Amino acid sequence: MFFSRSQLAAALMLAMPSLAHAVHEEIRLDDVVVTAPGMDEPLTVVTDPKAPRQPVPAHDGADYLKTIPGFSVMRKGGTDGEPILRGMAGSRINILVDGQNVLGGCSMRMDAPTAYIFPEAFDRLTVLKGPQTVLHGPGASAGTVLFDRHLHPMAAPGIDGNASLLLGNHGRHDEVADLKFGSEKVYARITGTNSQANNYRDGDGNTVHSEYHRYSANAALGFTPDADSGLELSAAYSDGEAAYADRGMDGIEFKRENLALRAEKRNLSERVRHIEFRLSHNNIDHLMDDYSMRDFNPANFMGWARLQHRSNGGKLAGTFRLADATDLTVGASFQVNVHAKGSGGGAGMMAMMPAAVRDDSRFENTALFGELTHGFSPDDRLIIGYRADHWEAKDKRDTMGSDTAGRSRNETLHSGFVRFESDLKTLPATAYVGLGRVERFPDYWELVASTRAGGDAMMGAGRQSAFLVTDPEKTTQLDLGLISGIGRLRASVSAFYNQIDDFILIDRNPGFAVFMGMPSMVMNGSSRNIDAHTWGGEIDLAYRFTEEWKLNSSLAYVRGENETDGRPLAQLPPLEFKLGLTYDNKTWFAGGLLRMVAEQDRYATGQGNIAGTDLGRSGGFSVFSLNAGWRPTQNSLITAGVDNLFDKSYAEFVSRAGGNGMGGAITGFTQTTRVNEPGRTFWIKGNITF
Numbered sequence: 001m002f003f004s005r006s007q008l009a010a011a012l013m014l015a016m017p018s019l020a021h022a023v024h025e026e027i028r029l030d031d032v033v034v035t036a037p038g039m040d041e042p043l044t045v046v047t048d049p050k051a052p053r054q055p056v057p058a059h060d061g062a063d064y065l066k067t068i069p070g071f072s073v074m075r076k077g078g079t080d081g082e083p084i085l086r087g088m089a090g091s092r093i094n095i096l097v098d099g100q101n102v103l104g105g106c107s108m109r110m111d112a113p114t115a116y117i118f119p120e121a122f123d124r125l126t127v128l129k130g131p132q133t134v135l136h137g138p139g140a141s142a143g144t145v146l147f148d149r150h151l152h153p154m155a156a157p158g159i160d161g162n163a164s165l166l167l168g169n170h171g172r173h174d175e176v177a178d179l180k181f182g183s184e185k186v187y188a189r190i191t192g193t194n195s196q197a198n199n200y201r202d203g204d205g206n207t208v209h210s211e212y213h214r215y216s217a218n219a220a221l222g223f224t225p226d227a228d229s230g231l232e233l234s235a236a237y238s239d240g241e242a243a244y245a246d247r248g249m250d251g252i253e254f255k256r257e258n259l260a261l262r263a264e265k266r267n268l269s270e271r272v273r274h275i276e277f278r279l280s281h282n283n284i285d286h287l288m289d290d291y292s293m294r295d296f297n298p299a300n301f302m303g304w305a306r307l308q309h310r311s312n313g314g315k316l317a318g319t320f321r322l323a324d325a326t327d328l329t330v331g332a333s334f335q336v337n338v339h340a341k342g343s344g345g346g347a348g349m350m351a352m353m354p355a356a357v358r359d360d361s362r363f364e365n366t367a368l369f370g371e372l373t374h375g376f377s378p379d380d381r382l383i384i385g386y387r388a389d390h391w392e393a394k395d396k397r398d399t400m401g402s403d404t405a406g407r408s409r410n411e412t413l414h415s416g417f418v419r420f421e422s423d424l425k426t427l428p429a430t431a432y433v434g435l436g437r438v439e440r441f442p443d444y445w446e447l448v449a450s451t452r453a454g455g456d457a458m459m460g461a462g463r464q465s466a467f468l469v470t471d472p473e474k475t476t477q478l479d480l481g482l483i484s485g486i487g488r489l490r491a492s493v494s495a496f497y498n499q500i501d502d503f504i505l506i507d508r509n510p511g512f513a514v515f516m517g518m519p520s521m522v523m524n525g526s527s528r529n530i531d532a533h534t535w536g537g538e539i540d541l542a543y544r545f546t547e548e549w550k551l552n553s554s555l556a557y558v559r560g561e562n563e564t565d566g567r568p569l570a571q572l573p574p575l576e577f578k579l580g581l582t583y584d585n586k587t588w589f590a591g592g593l594l595r596m597v598a599e600q601d602r603y604a605t606g607q608g609n610i611a612g613t614d615l616g617r618s619g620g621f622s623v624f625s626l627n628a629g630w631r632p633t634q635n636s637l638i639t640a641g642v643d644n645l646f647d648k649s650y651a652e653f654v655s656r657a658g659g660n661g662m663g664g665a666i667t668g669f670t671q672t673t674r675v676n677e678p679g680r681t682f683w684i685k686g687n688i689t690f
């Protein structure tokens with residue numbers, strides 16, 4: 001993978017032994033079942049995506065992120081939730097799969113980038129909070145999420161890998177196999193995942209329209225002529241279907257075809273520490289309809305829609321040692337995303353009427369970036385970064401669909417940050433303070449899938465394009481925090497305050513859109529710029545009171561204001577607290593997890609982001625879960641759990657309306673204010689490594 005800031009920091013640490021980092025190594029308290037991974041380095045959380053997690057995640061990236069303090073997930077059904085970091089969703093979080101931006105296709109946001117990520121196929125999950133890196137892509141004002149596969153030579157000729165099997169109630173079963181075979185110089189890696197679940201029941205016993213089936217295959221051929229060099233060519237294919245509890249359609253196809261090439265070289269010389277090159281192609285083909293996975297409802301006359309996103313991307317970056325304690329990473333990258341759309345109206349025969357899929361937009365980004373790390377002393381570091389993004393976007397719709405058809409816009413945006421980190425040996429602790437600014441270009445969903453604000457909901461409002469009027473969003477954020485390890489205690493605090501100029505707000509309002517030349521009533525999303533600020537943070541704490549017993553807890557909070565409208569900023573999750581107690585004697589282990597979420601009485605009904613809008617007040621809840629497990633051998637692990645032991649009926653504040661079709665309830669399902677979370681869920685998982 002790419003030479004990240006943490007690797008850079010690690011490289012510097014070699015030259016300058018740091019107490020705080022040594023402390024982390026020593027008392028890093030790994031949980032067998034991951035419930036709330038803590039911050040290891042300033043603003044960085046690293047977790048193993050192959051480890052079991054509680055509550056049992058759906059087989060896509062969002063639910064894996066939900067265990068990390070600061071993240072929440074907007075539920076739409078059984079899978080494909082929308083990840084939200086500190087209340088920020090969509091392209092405010094830069095989510096990369098092996099360094100690639102995989103943008104979903106759905107204009108109704110069925111497929112966040114995480115819908116195409118099957119975490120167990122990856123080696124490492126890294127979260128970088130805040131606008132404190134410029135290396136990974138544009139616009140990441142809330143943070144960066146990296147799902148990575150290692151490009152390492154094999155230790156010895158032969159075969160290694162791992163496999164897992166998961167079984168749960170409601171027909172849940174997952175199978176994963178990840179195999180690597182070859183020698184020290186060349187390897188082949190084949191990974192396959194399959195996951196299936198029926199509709200789950202909420203705590204009241206109501207069935208939620210949520211069944212899904214997902215599968216993926218990945219094949220890679222790697223050349224590793226020496227320990228410092230690697231070249232890998234890979235191909236990936238995945239598809240599946242998912243029922244949605246919150247809307248008038250289901251996802252019938254989520255096809256991803258991917259080809260990628262990456263090369264890296266480490267330690268070329270004293271001066272040239274690392275060179276990295278990547279090229280990738282992604283093709284997303286998504287189909288949704290209102291008749292394949294649900295009963296016919298005469299109120300539904302939407303038929304089907306096919307949406308495609310074709311992306312090409314590339315990057316070249318190098319890290320150079322300018323002086324003993326000064327490293328500079330510089331690079332360039334490009335990305336081209338072309339979106340296409342086709343739809344058919346009506347149900348039954350009408351739905352079969354073919355409509356051409358044609359391009360509706362093209363977004364092009366080229367960027368130059370640089371990040372410098374300088375150690376003033378063995379204990380003090382300064383990290384600064386700057387990034388210039390050139391954007392070119394084109395509205396490729398016809399005049400029936402958009403009143404800015406054929407128009408283009410060009411913009412050059414600037415982002416940067418400065419951060420100071422210090423290892424305070426007397427505490428001991430590592431403290432950091434950073435100031436960052438991100439200029440984020442509006443994404444496809446904000447510019448093309450949403451109309452402009454102020455449309456008068458008259459016939460043809462769907463044509464009132466946001467393409468030329470929605471401005472880039474500018475976030476200026478202060479981050480500060482502390483990571484400490486004292487004896488048996490390990491704790492971290494991260495706090496932030498930001499001012500967001502031209503925050504892109506989505507208003508949900510009734511309007512008209514044109515389907516197949518016919519005006520139809522829709523709940524129209526429109527985008528506009530407002531000024532806002534948010535503040536909050538996360539605390540995590542772990543205390544090992546004996547060799548076997550450990551307590552851990554986390555707290556996350558965010559609060560925000562829409563200054564333009566004088567209302568609370570929408571889609572911000574309420575205060576959340578987690579408390580876990582685990583016993584582990586190296587052979588047997590067991591744990592309990594209490595998750596408490598406060599009520600949310602700060603909301604702005606009808607306002608939000610591209611994934612959803614506020615539904616009103618939500619009540620607080622507590623959910624209790626248990627897990628236990630056994631390590632039969634060093635290379636195998638069996639875990640089992642009960643999530644939501646007391647079968648509590650509850651929903652997250654940031655959610656979508658439940659059991660909700662286009663013209664009322666989804667036939668055969670109960671309508672609920674929000675999509676309720678699963679009731680009592682049993683699961684058992686086996687992992688083997690070989």
Ligand SMILES: [Cu+2]
Nearest residue numbers: 106108110288
């Ligand atoms: Cu869709």
